[in-house]
Amino acid sequence: MNTESTPPPVPASSTPEAAKAAGMKIEPMQGPPTLPNVVEALLKHPGRLLHAFQEGGKGVPVKLALSALISLSVFGVLLGTFSGGTQLWAAPLKITIGMLVAVLICFPSLYIFSALDGLNARVHQIASVLLGMVALTALLLLGFAPVIWVFSTSTDSLGFIGFLVLMFWIIGLFFGARLLTGAASVIGSESSGYLKIWIAIFTIVTFQMSTSLRPLIGTSETFLPTEKKFFLEHWMHHMDADATPAVRTPSR
Amino acid sequence: MSHDSPHLARLRLLARGEPEALAGWLRQTLTRETLLTLIVTIIAGCALYGFGLGLWRAPLQGVFVAVKMPLLIFLTLLVNGLINGMLGLLLGSGMSFRQTVVACLMSFAIFSLIVGSFSPLIILWVLDSPPPGQPGGAEWYRIFLLGNTAIIAFAGIVANHKLLGLIQAFSGDAAAGWRTLVAWLAGNLFVGAQLSYILRPFFGNPELPVQFLRPNPLEGNFYEAVWGMLRASIGPDSQVPVTILTIMLIATAMAAISNHMAKQAGKAFKPIHPPPP
Incomplete structure (x- = not known):
């Protein structure tokens, strides 16, 4: 008998202890998986999403993808108001494509790293959890978008807006990563060391993506850069360019 | 037996600020009257106090600041409403978006009650002061700035x-309370500082004209201005050590907050006045 063709059973549900430790209560979705219901579950009851992932339906993952798409697009448009013109459509397009590419190229390593952490889950489960992470990160960026807009209307400093966006990006990724590790522990992960390494890799990939698709903020003669750069080199270049000695004293 | 109108009863509830009572109020269905009480309290308290702030420079400046101070609060809530609601849900406050907004309105209403209660004192203080340009005016202005900074800080802390x-x-959950407060406070202070920069002047520099907004209010931002002034005052040689020191101070403060939260983790909130069975 070929035992290799029969994979080990995937845990149908988590232990109550793991779910409690991760702050997630595994329970069915309340009502149909509409966009508002899925967004509410993402923020308030992530355990409901995990339950839906285990059920294997496509409704919740599709709504998560839609939520991420809308959130990143709106965030991108508001970020584009800093420069205006073509950036109003280029910034949302680049941010969405950048996130999609980062997710696609990091997904294989996520699957392997989650297995190294002792997670015995199917590909679609891992993909759905990753989708949840991206959707939550994007949703938080949407929440920060009005703040970005307030500052973008009152500064010309690329360095300042870049730093602000970077901070908000890191905060969004922090909560997204928290969802990923929490969900992994609920599904059956024994540790989270490898997942944390993967999160660091994913973060660096998104930073590099923002450099490879530059400019996300500011203007350029070409849609995509003609010169290849490492993201740290790109940031340093802009910080040096911004460090002008001009001093503006506010009038009270 | 109390014969207060519902509005006055709500104001007393706000001023007493008992957590269980306010939480009970928050759990109720939001009515127009409740919202009206909170909004009117913020407008009245901040407008009265704002009038006192600007009055010394000129009565017209007082009117301008009376309009701008409540505006500053509502704009801060508007800009941060979405992210505050999301962070509240993620950090375990248990509040919906609507409840988050109402909780923030309650907090600002308490702030407004406090500063509003100081407004007669401020107005009398101003009326009894040397006007701008007169002997002693400059010294008095500095004391006025300092005194009002203390009042605003006190009201903010309470x-x-x-x-x-x-x-x-x-x-x-005690830890969830800390986490949510720190997140909301950081966001509101960050955005509030920029909005107050846009809406300046508030105190009204005696050397500058009376204006609702300074020319080009959207030019520059609060943090760049502070950074620019810091760089100008410390000189080029000290910039790196001061920056490192600032980062270390922020990191130490964050570590202290994080440590405090870790100690609070798992502790249930103990009500001072347990609810009746």
């Missing part, structure tokens, strides 16, 4: 302390 109690009572 309002946030009440907000912390409210979140803890609502969520039943």
Whole structure:
């Protein structure tokens, strides 16, 4: 008998202890998986999403993808108001494509790293959890978008807006990563060391993506850069360019 | 037996700021009257106090600041409403978006009650002061700035302390209360500082004209201005050590907050006045 063709059973549900430790209560979705219901579950009851992932339906993952798409697009448009013109459509397009590419190229390593952490889950489960992470990160960026807009209307400093966006990006990724590790522990992960390494890799990939698709903020003669750069080199270049000695004293 | 109108009863509830009572109020269905009480309290308290702030420069400046101070609060809430609601949900406050907005309004209403209660004092203080340009005016202006900074800081600390109690009572989790308060406070201070920069002047520099907004209010931002002034005052040689010191101070403060939260983790919120069985 070929035992290799029969994979080990995937845990149908988590232990109550793991779910409690991760702050997630595994329970069915309340009502149909509409966009508002899925967004509410993402923020308030992530355990409901995990339950839906285990059920294997496509409704919740599709709504998560839609939520991420809308959130990143709106965030991108508001970020584009800093420069205006073509950036109003280029910034949302680049941010969405950048996130999609980062997710696609990091997904294989996520699957392997989650297995190294002792997670015995199917590909679609891992993909759905990753989708949840991206959707939550994007949703938080949407929440920060009005703040970005307030500052973008009152500064010309690329360095300042870049730093602000970077901070908000890191905060969004922090909560997204928290969802990923929490969900992994609920599904059956024994540790989270490898997942944390993967999160660091994913973060660096998104930073590099923002450099490879530059400019996300500011203007350029070409849609995509003609010169290849490492993201740290790109940031340093802009910080040096911004460090002008001009001093503006506010009038009270 | 009390014969207060519902509005006065709500104002007393706000001023007493008992966490369980405020949490109970928050759990109720939001009515127009409740919203009206909170909004009117913020407008009245901040407008009265704002009038006192600008009065010394000129009565017209007082009117301008009376309009701008409530505006500053509502704009801060508007800009941060979405992210505050999301962070509240993620950090375990247990509040919906609507409840988050109402909780923040309650906190700002408590702030407004406090500063509003100081407004007669401020107005009398101004009326009894040397006017701008007269001998002693400049010294008095500095004391006035300092005194009002202390009043605003006091009102802010009390309002946030009440907000912390409210979140803890609502969520039943002491650590969740701290986490949510720190997140909301950081966001509101960050955006509030920039909005106050856009809406300046508030105190009204005696050397500058009376204006609703300074020319080009959207030019520059608060943090760049502070950074620019810091760089100019410390000189080029000290910039790196001062920056490192600032980062270390921020990191130490964050570590202290994180440590405090870790100690609070798992502790249930203990109500001072247990609800009746």
